Amino acid sequence: MPEFLTLLPPDDARSLLFANLASPWPGQQDVGVNSALGRVTAENVTAPHPLPAFARSTVDGYAVRARDTYGASDTLPGYLTLNGEVPMGAAPILTVLVGQCALIHTGGMLPSGADAVIMLEYTQPVRPGEIEIQRAVADGENVIRIGEDVTENQVVIPRGTRIRPAEIGGLMALGIQEIRVVNKIQVGLISSGDEIIPPDQAPQPGQVRDINSYSLAALVAQTGGEPVFYGIVPDNFDALKMTALRALQECDLVIITAGSSASTRDMTADVIASLGKPGVLVHGINTRPGKPTILGVCDGKAFIGLPGNPVSALVNGYLFVVPVIEKLLGVNIDKPRPSIRARLTVNLSSQAGREDWQPVRLVASAGGWQAEPIFGKSNLIFSLAAADGLIKIHPDANGIAAGELVDVFLMV
Amino acid sequence: MPEFLTLLPPDDARSLLFANLASPWPGQQDVGVNSALGRVTAENVTAPHPLPAFARSTVDGYAVRARDTYGASDTLPGYLTLNGEVPMGAAPILTVLVGQCALIHTGGMLPSGADAVIMLEYTQPVRPGEIEIQRAVADGENVIRIGEDVTENQVVIPRGTRIRPAEIGGLMALGIQEIRVVNKIQVGLISSGDEIIPPDQAPQPGQVRDINSYSLAALVAQTGGEPVFYGIVPDNFDALKMTALRALQECDLVIITAGSSASTRDMTADVIASLGKPGVLVHGINTRPGKPTILGVCDGKAFIGLPGNPVSALVNGYLFVVPVIEKLLGVNIDKPRPSIRARLTVNLSSQAGREDWQPVRLVASAGGWQAEPIFGKSNLIFSLAAADGLIKIHPDANGIAAGELVDVFLMV
Numbered sequence: 001m002p003e004f005l006t007l008l009p010p011d012d013a014r015s016l017l018f019a020n021l022a023s024p025w026p027g028q029q030d031v032g033v034n035s036a037l038g039r040v041t042a043e044n045v046t047a048p049h050p051l052p053a054f055a056r057s058t059v060d061g062y063a064v065r066a067r068d069t070y071g072a073s074d075t076l077p078g079y080l081t082l083n084g085e086v087p088m089g090a091a092p093i094l095t096v097l098v099g100q101c102a103l104i105h106t107g108g109m110l111p112s113g114a115d116a117v118i119m120l121e122y123t124q125p126v127r128p129g130e131i132e133i134q135r136a137v138a139d140g141e142n143v144i145r146i147g148e149d150v151t152e153n154q155v156v157i158p159r160g161t162r163i164r165p166a167e168i169g170g171l172m173a174l175g176i177q178e179i180r181v182v183n184k185i186q187v188g189l190i191s192s193g194d195e196i197i198p199p200d201q202a203p204q205p206g207q208v209r210d211i212n213s214y215s216l217a218a219l220v221a222q223t224g225g226e227p228v229f230y231g232i233v234p235d236n237f238d239a240l241k242m243t244a245l246r247a248l249q250e251c252d253l254v255i256i257t258a259g260s261s262a263s264t265r266d267m268t269a270d271v272i273a274s275l276g277k278p279g280v281l282v283h284g285i286n287t288r289p290g291k292p293t294i295l296g297v298c299d300g301k302a303f304i305g306l307p308g309n310p311v312s313a314l315v316n317g318y319l320f321v322v323p324v325i326e327k328l329l330g331v332n333i334d335k336p337r338p339s340i341r342a343r344l345t346v347n348l349s350s351q352a353g354r355e356d357w358q359p360v361r362l363v364a365s366a367g368g369w370q371a372e373p374i375f376g377k378s379n380l381i382f383s384l385a386a387a388d389g390l391i392k393i394h395p396d397a398n399g400i401a402a403g404e405l406v407d408v409f410l411m412v
Numbered sequence: 413m414p415e416f417l418t419l420l421p422p423d424d425a426r427s428l429l430f431a432n433l434a435s436p437w438p439g440q441q442d443v444g445v446n447s448a449l450g451r452v453t454a455e456n457v458t459a460p461h462p463l464p465a466f467a468r469s470t471v472d473g474y475a476v477r478a479r480d481t482y483g484a485s486d487t488l489p490g491y492l493t494l495n496g497e498v499p500m501g502a503a504p505i506l507t508v509l510v511g512q513c514a515l516i517h518t519g520g521m522l523p524s525g526a527d528a529v530i531m532l533e534y535t536q537p538v539r540p541g542e543i544e545i546q547r548a549v550a551d552g553e554n555v556i557r558i559g560e561d562v563t564e565n566q567v568v569i570p571r572g573t574r575i576r577p578a579e580i581g582g583l584m585a586l587g588i589q590e591i592r593v594v595n596k597i598q599v600g601l602i603s604s605g606d607e608i609i610p611p612d613q614a615p616q617p618g619q620v621r622d623i624n625s626y627s628l629a630a631l632v633a634q635t636g637g638e639p640v641f642y643g644i645v646p647d648n649f650d651a652l653k654m655t656a657l658r659a660l661q662e663c664d665l666v667i668i669t670a671g672s673s674a675s676t677r678d679m680t681a682d683v684i685a686s687l688g689k690p691g692v693l694v695h696g697i698n699t700r701p702g703k704p705t706i707l708g709v710c711d712g713k714a715f716i717g718l719p720g721n722p723v724s725a726l727v728n729g730y731l732f733v734v735p736v737i738e739k740l741l742g743v744n745i746d747k748p749r750p751s752i753r754a755r756l757t758v759n760l761s762s763q764a765g766r767e768d769w770q771p772v773r774l775v776a777s778a779g780g781w782q783a784e785p786i787f788g789k790s791n792l793i794f795s796l797a798a799a800d801g802l803i804k805i806h807p808d809a810n811g812i813a814a815g816e817l818v819d820v821f822l823m824v
Contacts, residue, residue, distance in 0.1 A: 089607035091617035105673035149792040169627030195501035205503035206521040215581030261517035338750030380561040
């Protein structure tokens with residue numbers, strides 16, 4: 001029986017894969033900003049003009065020359081002559097001269113002569129055309145200056161940024177209608193195993209439906225990839241190699257979910273080894289679930305062999321497929337994964353020296369979130385569907401005690 | 413100048429809104445499971461058959477009758493007669509009789525007569541047709557029984573579940589090709605303000621581009637809503653009311669982002685009050701940014717008035733628009749928002765009695781994640797684009813000291 005001779009820790013395995021990746025740049029395309037949500041910028045976005053493009057008031061009040069307000073207070077107010085009102089959406093025609101002020105609304109353009117705004121609540125009209133001010137303001141107070149948000153030509157969104165609602169808002173503010181994004185990563189999905197049938201067929205005794213192609217396709221799609229289905233291949237080296245070769249030519253990343261038995265897992269490794277250099281980098285990872293995971297690179301392109309066990313395949317999809325796609329997209333992968341701090345409800349044991357990933361359900365309690373482990377044999381897909389996330393048990397631990405705080409990585 | 417007489421804390425404001433919502437059920441539709449990612453189930457999904465549908469081996473080894481292995485050990489092995497091999501993907505024809513075993517692979521169907529599997533590594537062939545076993549196994553060991561994952565008619569995915577890759581995997585395992593999901597929530601977006609112009613136009617002095625319709629549309633879309641644009645309406649009660657009425661008839665939720673000044677914000681409240689009962693529920697929230705946020709319900713439909721300030725509009729989109737959409741979708745909103753535990757890099761002061769939401773950038777350090785506040789006037793949209801998330805400063809605090817641990821809510 002073939003053995004896993006060198007089981008690498010997951011982080012080391014991932015680093016080794018990254019170090020060998022030399023994937024061709026997946027290419028780029030221009031997309032309208034309104035359909036750019038979730039896409040990744042292929043180049044720096046710079047500001048075509050400063051923002052704001054004119055000095056604006058941040059409050060409702062009176063535009064003033066700050067110097068005219070110096071010394072004004074509740075007990076010793078100052079008095080300014082009202083010189084009109086700044087219209088919204090247009091440049092004010094009026095100028096604020098020494099001893100004058102002008103009514104201005106939040107967002108209004110600061111009239112020439114004025115350099116600050118005094119809030120309405122620190123003023124009162126004393127008679128028509130005269131305003132009492134009960135406080136002094138400093139030069140620039142309650143004003144956003146030209147370019148205070150961004151200056152002309154400033155990089156406002158760096159290359160490798162995943163577009164969120166905030167970026168869309170910023171692009172709109174600058175009138176940018178189209179941006180250049182990285183093409184979606186083409187991810188070839190091959191399912192192998194004589195016992196596997198398509199999900200729309202009724203299984204005969206001994207047969208099971210293909211789960212992994214579809215759970216992984218969903219994970220790929222939401223990470224910024226485009227799943228390409230290569231179907232179910234029987235446990236036959238030549239058939240598997242032929243399909244894998246085609247996938248490797250057409251995609252940026254290829255994933256085989258192996259048949260369940262050791263011999264079919266080894267077939268995946270043999271296929272990877274036959275398709276390019278350096279071939280198999282990692283054959284077996286020191287983790288549960290996921291020990292039989294295979295990581296390889298064939299002439300620069302990543303090739304991942306995942307266990308056929310659907311829980312193992314999906315958990316290792318989160319651990320390896322997601323980071324590889326993000327790496328290929330050029331996303332900053334040093335940003336944290338979303339997690340929740342929770343208190344473990346029961347003792348969890350684990351084998352020292354191995355990194356375990358345990359599915360848990362999050363339950364609200366008076367003392368905060370509680371993490372309830374979902375037990376059961378590791379290949380029950382609905383144990384994963386019932387889980388909100390995974391907790392990591394470090395290899396140097398024998399487990400985690402009930403009541404300890406853990407970080408639950410959300411399986412979104 | 414109108415004042416915010418009763419500023420509610422954000423959580424109370426949200427609860428009051430929810431208590432008054434009686435939105436008509438947004439309707440439901442059947443979608444293919446392959447396009448169901450992110451959608452929300454409209455009814456419980458039940459299993460049409462047990463999973464697995466036959467007893468399967470979880471290891472490579474020999475199918476045995478457990479009783480035949482009792483007493484076997486390294487020093488006193490037992491011997492069984494090899495009765496053949498279980499094929500993958502088909503029901504075994506052979507039967508395991510007393511004193512017999514059959515070679516079986518992971519995922520193979522347990523042959524009749526057998527009730528357990530002994531792992532290959534605790535066995536060795538001694539001569540053709542005879543296997544030495546060095547360990548005893550218990551009844552059911554290394555076997556997944558029929559229905560051990562799910563039983564027939566079991567609820568496998570409850571109503572109100574957002575479909576993730578794990579659910580897609582589970583549905584495929586059961587051969588379910590289509591599910592009933594809640595329709596996307598129609599969200600009407602109205603931008604008001606005389607100074608606002610469409611983003612594809614060049615602003616004249618005093619004018620700014622519409623940011624909020626687009627940043628909020630992206631937030632709506634990624635939450636499970638469908639943004640419906642009603643354009644930019646000038647600061648005119650009748651025009652605003654007419655547009656709002658149409659949006660209210662056509663949508664499940666209406667959002668007005670007000671012009672910047674106090675008078676236009678009050679116009680939003682007047683419009684909400686004129687469109688149905690109970691009208692305005694919350695006028696002013698004890699938070700920063702977002703004090704001028706207005707929450708209302710008109711004849712069962714939610715109506716939200718957000719400040720024109722783009723940072724305030726988007727932050728309050730995360731605080732109010734996202735939960736309302738999830739509530740209307742029927743999602744379990746008691747699940748936690750993704751967050752990251754980080755150490756604050758500098759002192760943050762805040763006004764006691766008010767809940768503050770401070771944008772921060774997350775930076776990796778040897779000691780874990782650090783949260784670096786992004787300062788700047790609160791209405792700079794690129795200060796939000798530079799942020800990874802928000803930290804909440806509780807109203808009973810005067811701030812948070814440098815070095816304290818904080819939860820950073822990710823703005824995804």
